Amino acid sequence: MKISIVFGARPTFIKMSPLIKECRRKHLDYFLIHTGQHYSPSLDKIFFEKLKIPRPKYNLGVGSGTHSQQMAKLLVRTEKVFLQEKPDLVLISGDTNSIAGAALVAAKLYLPLIHIEAGLRSFDRRMPEEVNRVIADHLSDFLFAPTSAARDNLLQEGIKRNRIFVVGNIIVDAVKQNIKIARDTSDVLSRLRLSPRKFFLVTAHRQENVDSKKRFQGILRGLELVFRKFQLPIIYPIHPRSRKRLKQFRLKVPSGVKVIPPLDYWDFLLLESSAALVLTDSGGIQEETCILRVPCVTLRDNTERPETLEVGSNIIVGTNPQKIVRGVQKMINKRRQWANPFGKGNTASLILDIIYHKIKKEILLKSRECWYNKR
Ligand code: UD1
Ligand code: UDP
Numbered sequence: 001m002k003i004s005i006v007f008g009a010r011p012t013f014i015k016m017s018p019l020i021k022e023c024r025r026k027h028l029d030y031f032l033i034h035t036g037q038h039y040s041p042s043l044d045k046i047f048f049e050k051l052k053i054p055r056p057k058y059n060l061g062v063g064s065g066t067h068s069q070q071m072a073k074l075l076v077r078t079e080k081v082f083l084q085e086k087p088d089l090v091l092i093s094g095d096t097n098s099i100a101g102a103a104l105v106a107a108k109l110y111l112p113l114i115h116i117e118a119g120l121r122s123f124d125r126r127m128p129e130e131v132n133r134v135i136a137d138h139l140s141d142f143l144f145a146p147t148s149a150a151r152d153n154l155l156q157e158g159i160k161r162n163r164i165f166v167v168g169n170i171i172v173d174a175v176k177q178n179i180k181i182a183r184d185t186s187d188v189l190s191r192l193r194l195s196p197r198k199f200f201l202v203t204a205h206r207q208e209n210v211d212s213k214k215r216f217q218g219i220l221r222g223l224e225l226v227f228r229k230f231q232l233p234i235i236y237p238i239h240p241r242s243r244k245r246l247k248q249f250r251l252k253v254p255s256g257v258k259v260i261p262p263l264d265y266w267d268f269l270l271l272e273s274s275a276a277l278v279l280t281d282s283g284g285i286q287e288e289t290c291i292l293r294v295p296c297v298t299l300r301d302n303t304e305r306p307e308t309l310e311v312g313s314n315i316i317v318g319t320n321p322q323k324i325v326r327g328v329q330k331m332i333n334k335r336r337q338w339a340n341p342f343g344k345g346n347t348a349s350l351i352l353d354i355i356y357h358k359i360k361k362e363i364l365l366k367s368r369e370c371w372y373n374k375r
Pocket of ligand 2: 284
């Protein structure tokens with residue numbers, strides 16, 4: 001069975017790395033397609049180097065653009081590779097444009113498709129990620145959901161129970177595999193002159209936040225108020241999208257906020273695990289803070305990670321400055337005792353066990369019927 005793994009953005013490099021490692025360990029027949037959605041070394045190359053992800057067989061070079069431009073290139077270029085390589089199975093994870101593109105191509109070729117991290121829903125179709133999740137889930141033959149809540153979302157949408165497997169969240173594997181290395185090797189605290197629990201970490205890059213001057217301004221003003229109240233430095237490793245908007249909107253970074261380039265995974269994990277609290281609009285960081293037992297304040301109006309709210313590691317505050325400070329006040333002294341709802345960190349091996357021992361026959365049957373095998 002020949003497996004094609006398609007990915008193309010920072011969070012999927014991180015989340016697919018444990019699966020790729022497991023594929024290598026088991027000597028499986030797989031190959032990697034990097035869509036090229038992320039290409040700046042700080043979002044791309046650094047993760048392949050540090051996480052020892054093998055060089056992808058293909059880089060489709062789709063780059064940046066409007067969503068339709070990106071999707072158009074993704075469709076044409078992914079199809080070309082699938083036709084050339086004739087995989088039996090396509091594996092995707094997450095909610096980026098890259099994986100929605102791959103899902104559509106796989107479906108049109110009648111090629112078996114599996115979505116990892118299936119069933120997440122913010123119920124907000126203004127988010128491009130929500131559209132991508134729905135596309136990927138509804139086109140997949142089998143769905144690996146991280147939690148039972150995610151499975152229930154899929155059931156609600158009419159996806160059959162026997163196509164869904166609850167396997168935990170693969171980010172737990174990634175955190176477990178990297179946190180010790182981060183603690184042993186990263187000098188980020190001394191480099192930035194920070195002491196554990198004496199700083200805040202912030203990331204904000206989501207389209208609905210930073211492409212809106214008002215919302216981005218709200219976040220920055222909120223950070224200013226947080227610094228005034230708590231007098232702790234705020235470190236902001238900035239995504240290129242946000243840097244671009246900061247300049248375009250002529251927004252001023254408040255005092256107390258230190259903007260730095262994006263970090264590699266080990267530096268970032270160490271900062272995250274050492275922070276007094278994290279403020280973010282990232283999906284993956286809501287999960288990681290929950291796993292690392294660091295309080296999180298989410299700069300969004302909703303989340304597709306409700307488990308973090310339920311266990312109490314996270315709250316939603318949006319982008320109103322006063323609400324941001326109140327959120328920090330509420331979470332900063334939170335007892336870090338919540339349970340991790342995302343599994344044990346064996347998700348990659350569970351996924352491969354299910355593929356090879358439970359559903360392989362069905363995958364191969366469908367693959368024989370796929371468009372290029374019929375001709
Ligand atoms: C994408 C995902 C988002 C995810 C994020 C992870 C979609 C719809 N969005 O958002 O869910 O949270 O990745 O980081 O897929 N840019 C660079 N260098 C790069 C890539 C992008 O400078 O390597 C800049 C470009 O100006 C580009 C902008 O960032 O226009 C946005 O990039 P894009 O890939 O469209 O979306 P992200 O914001 O990265
Ligand atoms: N991350 C990183 N360096 C940074 C910021 C984030 O390594 O400077 C990691 C973080 O630990 C998490 C992932 O990137 O695993 C989250 O990616 P992002 O926020 O870009 O995407 P999202 O999860 O929102 O889709």
